[in-house]
Amino acid sequence: MGFFPLDRQLKVEGQGWSEALRKLAVWLSGLVTFEQAEDILEQVGQVPMSDSTAWRQAQTCGARAQAVEAAQRAAATAVPDRQQIVPGEVPTPERLAATMDGAMIHVRQEGWKELKVGGLGKIELQPTRDPLTGDMLDLPHTVENTYVAHLGGPEVFGQQLWAEAQARRWSQAADTVVIGDGAPWIWNLAGEHFYDSVQVVDWYHAKQHLCQAANLIHGDGTAAAQHWLKAQETVLFEGHADQVADAITDHARHKRKVAKDLRQHAGYFRDNQRRMQYLERREDNYPIGSGLAECGCKQFRARFTGPGMRWSRPGAERLLPIRAAIMSHRFDAFWSALQAAPLN
Numbered sequence: 001m002g003f004f005p006l007d008r009q010l011k012v013e014g015q016g017w018s019e020a021l022r023k024l025a026v027w028l029s030g031l032v033t034f035e036q037a038e039d040i041l042e043q044v045g046q047v048p049m050s051d052s053t054a055w056r057q058a059q060t061c062g063a064r065a066q067a068v069e070a071a072q073r074a075a076a077t078a079v080p081d082r083q084q085i086v087p088g089e090v091p092t093p094e095r096l097a098a099t100m101d102g103a104m105i106h107v108r109q110e111g112w113k114e115l116k117v118g119g120l121g122k123i124e125l126q127p128t129r130d131p132l133t134g135d136m137l138d139l140p141h142t143v144e145n146t147y148v149a150h151l152g153g154p155e156v157f158g159q160q161l162w163a164e165a166q167a168r169r170w171s172q173a174a175d176t177v178v179i180g181d182g183a184p185w186i187w188n189l190a191g192e193h194f195y196d197s198v199q200v201v202d203w204y205h206a207k208q209h210l211c212q213a214a215n216l217i218h219g220d221g222t223a224a225a226q227h228w229l230k231a232q233e234t235v236l237f238e239g240h241a242d243q244v245a246d247a248i249t250d251h252a253r254h255k256r257k258v259a260k261d262l263r264q265h266a267g268y269f270r271d272n273q274r275r276m277q278y279l280e281r282r283e284d285n286y287p288i289g290s291g292l293a294e295c296g297c298k299q300f301r302a303r304f305t306g307p308g309m310r311w312s313r314p315g316a317e318r319l320l321p322i323r324a325a326i327m328s329h330r331f332d333a334f335w336s337a338l339q340a341a342p343l344n
Contacts (some may be wrong), residue, residue: 017049022057029332030094030322033306044231046113055179063317064338067162069321076163095123095175097142097195097286099202099293100186105151105304109311113151113178115320117300118161119292120168121145123177125285140287146328147296149320151313158189179283179290181205182272195290202290203237206268208242210236213265216258218250236269237275245270299327 016023027036034051039045041054056114102114121142128139148164150157170176176197179187182205190199210232218225236244245266252262269276278288303323304316325334 011026016099017053017057017270020340021047021049022061024321025054025057025344026061027326027331028080029054030303030319030326032303034058034308044131058322059315059318061335061338062320062322065321065325065334066276068337068341069163072163072167073156073159076166077159090172091174092169092175094169094170096165096168096170097121097123097179097287097292098161098170098197099290099296100157100161100288101181101293102183102188103301103305105295105301105316106189106310107151108310115156115297115300115304116150116152116157117293117296118148118157118164119145120147120161120164120170120294122293123175123285123287140285141284142287142292145292145295146330147324149300149324151297151320154185154189156257158193161189164192169213169314170194174227177286179287179293180181181290182209182268182275187275194321198281199275200270200278200281200286200288202293203288206236206241206272206276207233207288209268211263213248213251213262213283215256216262217248235277237278240271241273241278243274299323300313 003175018281025037025041028040031065032040034055037054038049038051041049060229066239074296078146086266095136097120099119101117103117104112105115107113114194122144125138126191127136128141128143130137130139131133148162148170149159149162176194178186178190178194178197178201179202180190182201187199190197211229214225214229232244235247235257248262248266248269252259252266255262281288300320300323304311321334322331
């Protein structure tokens with residue numbers, strides 16, 4: 001097929017697909033499977049684009065997005081030149097939250113691998129039923145959420161999340177908090193990139209550890225386990241994670257069969273005590289749950305862990321920025337940035 005000046009003016013490329021149609025194919029590929037994208041294009045748009053063509057469009061777009069991400073990471077972590085004048089940062093009244101978590105996807109010839117997911121959002125108070133008391137209160141939530149993801153180690157992921165944080169004007173925000181499930185890699189990254197932010201262990205992960213300890217001590221699902229859990233939950237929420245750790249350790253001395261597991265749970269509370277000041281954080285209107293990250297993980301899994309899905313590593317990595325842009329409600333800006341970016 002030949003190309004003519006009018007073709008270029010209308011941005012018709014490849015096999016005759018216009019930019020608008022390529023954009024639609026890539027957007028659909030980030031939402032649903034390539035086979036479903038083919039069906040939607042055929043049934044709704046009367047466009048006979050095969051699933052393999054939709055896949056190629058997404059792969060081409062994703063490869064370019066990876067290059068843009070690499071440049072953004074480099075810019076966000078670069079040290080200013082000695083002679084460079086760094087402009088002052090104008091503070092904003094926004095309060096921002098960052099969360100980190102992991103989700104598993106299946107990579108061909110590698111098995112299940114962890115996809116690291118990060119989310120950033122603006123903290124706002126909204127009327128909410130308090131899960132602890134049942135009362136309607138103005139509780140903090142994250143809004144205008146954006147996401148990043150990386151299939152690999154924490155170093156690149158941390159740079160990627162920090163680049164997104166800089167784009168969200170993290171350094172200028174009036175207040176910032178990092179929320180995670182207690183995994184060491186999360187707090188290592190928080191210390192490296194978000195060192196002056198408040199740190200909070202997600203309340204629901206902490207309660208999960210407490211529930212597991214209760215079942216080990218008193219038996220799975222017993223009334224005694226529920227009673228102990230309720231009492232220790234109050235102690236934990238009031239900021240006394242050290243007392244919870246001591247209580248679990250005392251039981252470990254008398255329950256040899258489960259002593260190792262109990263000591264691990266006790267260590268979890270003891271090591272994260274300073275990140276478990278839940279009553280104080282709630283009074284300061286910080287979120288104490290990592291719903292932002294949990295939601296992000298679920299949305300990535302929805303696209304990458306369907307029945308029978310097995311991904312090549314490059315295929316998954318190229319689709320990730322597309323999926324993230326859709327989840328962040330900024331696919332139009334994402335697409336425009338790719339079109340404006342240099343080819344190499």
